[in-house]
Amino acid sequence: xxxxxxxxxxxxxxxxxxxxxxxxxxxxxxxxxxxxxxxxxxxxxxxxxxxxxxxxxxxxxxxxxxxxxxxxxxxxxxxxxxxxxxxxxxxxxxxxxxxxxxxxxxxxxxxxxxxxxxxxxxxxxxxxxxxxxxxxxxxxxxxxxxxxxxxxxxxxxxxxxxxxxxxxxxxxxxxxxxxxxxxxxxxxxxxxxxxxxxxxxxxxxxxxxxxxxxxxxxxxxxxxxxxxxxxxxxxxxxxxxxxxxxxxxxxxxxxxxxxxxxxxxxxxxxxxxxxxxxxxxxxxxxxxxxxxxxxxxxxxxxxxxxxxxxxxxxxxxxxxxxxxxxxxxxxxxxxxxxxxxxxxxxxxxxxxxxxxxxxxxxxxxxxxxxxxxxxxxxxxxxxxxxxxxxxxxxxxxxxxxxxxxxxxxxxxxxxxxxxxxxxxxxxxxxxxxxxxxxxxxxxxxxxxxxxxxxxxxxxxxxxxxxxxxxxxxxxxxxxxxxxxxxxxxxxxxxxxxxxxxxxxxxxxxxxxxxxxxxxxxxxxxxx
Numbered sequence: 184x185x186x187x188x189x190x191x192x193x194x195x196x197x198x199x200x201x202x203x204x205x206x207x208x209x210x211x212x213x214x215x216x217x218x219x220x221x222x223x224x225x226x227x228x229x230x231x232x233x234x235x236x237x238x239x240x241x242x243x244x245x246x247x248x249x250x251x252x253x254x255x256x257x258x259x260x261x262x263x264x265x266x267x268x269x270x271x272x273x274x275x276x277x278x279x280x281x282x283x284x285x286x287x288x289x290x291x292x293x294x295x296x297x298x299x300x301x302x303x304x305x306x307x308x309x310x311x312x313x314x315x316x317x318x319x320x321x322x323x324x325x326x327x328x329x330x331x332x333x334x335x336x337x338x339x340x341x342x343x344x345x346x347x348x349x350x351x352x353x354x355x356x357x358x359x360x361x362x363x364x365x366x367x368x369x370x371x372x373x374x375x376x377x378x379x380x381x382x383x384x385x386x387x388x389x390x391x392x393x394x395x396x397x398x399x400x401x402x403x404x405x406x407x408x409x410x411x412x413x414x415x416x417x418x419x420x421x422x423x424x425x426x427x428x429x430x431x432x433x434x435x436x437x438x439x440x441x442x443x444x445x446x447x448x449x450x451x452x453x454x455x456x457x458x459x460x461x462x463x464x465x466x467x468x469x470x471x472x473x474x475x476x477x478x479x480x481x482x483x484x485x486x487x488x489x490x491x492x493x494x495x496x497x498x499x500x501x502x503x504x505x506x507x508x509x510x511x512x513x514x515x516x517x518x519x520x521x522x523x524x525x526x527x528x529x530x531x532x533x534x535x536x537x538x539x540x541x542x543x544x545x546x547x548x549x550x551x552x553x554x555x556x557x558x559x560x561x562x563x564x565x566x567x568x569x570x571x572x573x574x575x576x577x578x579x580x581x582x583x584x585x586x587x588x589x590x591x592x593x594x595x596x597x598x599x600x601x602x603x604x605x606x607x608x609x610x611x612x613x614x615x616x617x618x619x620x621x622x623x624x625x626x627x628x629x630x631x632x633x634x635x636x637x638x639x640x641x642x643x644x645x646x647x648x649x650x651x652x653x654x655x656x657x658x659x660x661x662x663x664x665x666x667x668x669x670x671x672x673x674x675x676x677x678x679x680x681x682x683x684x685x686x687x688x689x690x691x692x693x694x695x696x697x698x699x700x701x702x703x704x705x706x707x708x709x710x
Contacts, residue, residue, distance in 0.1 A: 207280045210357075211258035220352055222265040229259050239300060243322040246297035254308050256280040260353065264345055266319065270333035272342045273317040276350050277303045278357050283310030285655070286354050286362040288347050288388075290373025294338070294523050296320035296327065299373070305638045306368060309651065312358065314350035318342045318372075325526025330534055332556070339557035340383055343376045347387050364658055368651055370394030370625035370636060371587065374578075379561045381576060385569035390654040392577045394636055395587050395625050398561040398595055399500065403587060405548035406491045406500035408524035408540055410515050413486045417518040421483045423476070428512035430474060431484045434463050435505045444695035449621040449630045452692040453504040453582055453589070460484050487516060494545050499552070501590035510585035510623045531556065562595070564602025566614070575657050576614045577650055579667060579686075581622025581632060589618055596689055607690055616689040617650075617667045631669030631684040633676065642670040642680065664688070666709065685709075 208230045215228040231237055233255040242248055258278040265271045275298055289302040296317040306313040319337025320327035328335050337345075347365075355361040367377045367388045374396030380387045397403055415421045423431070439456035440446050450456055463484070465475035476484070491500040503511065515521065520540025529538045532551045552560075569576070580592040596616050600606065621630010626640045633640040635649030646653040646664070653664040666685035673679040682702035687693050687709035699706045 207256065207258070211278075214258060214260065214357060217356060218260070218262075218353065220349060223349060224263045224265075226261040226263060228261075231257050231259050233257075237300075242300070243297065245323040246295065248297075248300055251300040251304050253304050257307050258357070262349070264316075264349055266337055266341050266345055267333040269331065270319055270337055272319050272337060272345060273298065273321070274346050274349060275303065275315055276353050277307045277313045277315075278354070279307045279310055279312070281310055282312060282358055284358075284360060284363045285311045285366060286351055286364070287311035287313045287366040287368060288343060288350060289313060289315040290343065290367070290369025290376040291316075291318045292371045292373060293323060294325045294328075294372070294526060295323040297323065301638050302368060302373075305641070306651070309644065311366065312350070312354040312362060314346045314353075316342045316346040325523070325530045326536075327530075328526075329530040329536065335531060335559075336557050339559040340376075340379045343380060344384050344387065347380075347384075364389045364655075366651070366654060366658075367391040367393070368636070370396075372397050374398070375400060375561050377576075378578075381566055381569045381574070382561065382563040385566075385572050385574065388574060389572075390575045390577070390658040392579075392636070392650050392654050394578075394650075395580050395584055395589075396561075396578070396592065396595075397587055399591055400559050400561055401552050401555055402491070402499040402548065402560075403591070404524045404527045405543075405545070405551060406588075407515065407521040407586075408528070408543040408547070409491050409545075410487060411518070411520045411540055412543060414483055414516050414518055419518075420477065420479045422518055423480050423483060423512070423516065425509070425512040427476060427480065428484075428508045428516060430463065430476065431460065432506075432508035434458065434460065435508065438462075439505060443693060444697075445701035447695075447701040450506040450582065451620045451694070452618075453506055454593075454692075456505045458488075458505055460488075491548070492545070493552075494549050499545075499548055501588055501594055503588050504582060504584070504590055507583045507585045507623070510583060510628070514585055527551070562598070564595075564598040566599060567603060570613045574613065575654065575663075577654050577657070577664065577667075578614070578616040579619050579634065579636070579650060580616075581624060581626075581628060582618050582620045583622055583628040583630070584624045586624040592616065593618070593689065611663065611688070615664065617664075617686050618689055619667065619669060619686050620684070620693065621671070622669070631671040631682065631686075633670035633672055633680075634667050634686070639676050640670075641676055642672075648683075668704070 211230040235253050237251045260276040262274045287306050298315045303315045319342045365388050369377045374393040377391045377393035435458045438458050442455050443451035463476045465472050490502045493499045525540035580589040622628045622632035633642045646656040647668045657663050668685050671681045683704045691709040697706050
């Protein structure tokens with residue numbers, strides 16, 4: 184092959200690549216004029232080049248993101264979609280140039296109306312045609328719910344479902360091949376939205392990845408509200424500082440860390456941890472009180488780690504799992520009413536903006552539960568309709584979760600099993616639940632939390648290391664995940680991986696049996 188011929192070939196190949204890119208850009212720019220869907224107003228359509236730090240000038244400031252790094256070429260479609268005469272959602276669809284033939288919807292967090300752009304960027308990077316909406320309102324406050332039932336309805340279920348319906352139509356219009364499978368990825372409120380889709384719209388998705396779901400939502404708000412009456416304000420003798428919660432945490436580790444066979448500062452199965460906290464009570468004669476607590480403080484810690492029961496003694500919400508103390512201290516035990524709970528009671532339960540979380544009692548919990556607007560509890564145990572579609576669910580929950588107790592996910596798994604009269608071996612055919620040791624709320628924590636649930640926990644596309652790609656493999660190749668493999672980062676995602684650990688599917692638990700060090704993933708076994 185002559186040098187001139189090689190040069191000509193390279194120029195020709197370069198031209199083809201450029202033409203392909205140019206065709207994609209042209210298609211993107213023209214797409215706005217092709218969108219004619221009832222109740223949809225196109226705000227703008229733009230081509231975004233990979234490597235761009237995308238400005239999010241219109242994103243509400245409380246959502247905390249003024250820009251988003253985008254790693255791949257994509258077409259961005261921004262819309263306003265009417266959901267009723269008095270409500271609408273802001274919806275975005277991101278169509279990557281390197282498209283893999285799959286549609287995906289993302290979810291939201293808390294009570295917020297924030298599009299999770301980091302999830303759009305992550306899933307577009309993996310080749311999904313991706314949509315995300317603002318949950319029917321803007322910002323992180325619950326005030327938009329005030330006397331606006333249609334906005335609550337969007338938050339309960341309609342925002343995600345509307346985005347799915349519109350998103351699928353747009354995907355078919357934008358890509359000649361349409362899409363072959365439909366997926367969902369969300370955590371926290373996003374996890375609840377995934378479960379609501381499974382329960383209410385079983386045909387929306389072929390595969391759902393639902394993390395740390397805020398199911399049992401009304402009681403979750405009440406449980407979160409219950410911590411302030413327990414701790415009281417920072418000047419109360421019942422209050423514990425963050426440093427004092429660290430004392431509690433160290434004692435819990437002393438009593439429970441080795442139950443799984445390894446002292447690695449990770450509790451593999453909090454169910455087996457029933458700490459006796461009276462051991463922390465200061466001797467009245469002691470002069471050094473830096474590693475003990477007053478009797479009132481011990482009582483606070485015990486109550487904070489106890490379930491919430493209703494006025495008639497029924498269980499409303501399980502206990503906070505032991506091991507989460509340091510993460511939970513500045514958020515749940517900080518001597519202030521929990522914002523999301525206070526907002527829910529102010530703007531939904533009582534329609535009274537002056538209501539204070541400082542006054543919460545379980546009588547309030549009963550009032551809230553009796554309302555359950557649009558069945559936002561998301562606690563239906565019969566998911567047989569989803570099963571009949573051939574759909575799959577991968578449910579995970581961090582065992583250091585500081586905001587939503589992982590014990591609630593175990594309680595829901597049991598509820599599904601009892602309602603459908605199916606043992607775990609049968610549930611495994613379509614529903615698998617993975618408790619993730621050492622993971623905080625949706626990520627972070629002391630252990631191997633990097634399971635590919637987003638940009639902040641990414642460690643490659645291998646299905647063994649990536650819950651979303653594990654779901655794709657399950658749906659499209661019929662290979663169900665036996666374990667979920669997590670990465671322990673030395674200093675956050677992208678940093679050196681200290682070790683990996685295979686997390687077991689429920690109701691199995693991880694036990695260290697050796698040989699070798701606890702950092703050896705093969706020294707752990709699911710029993």
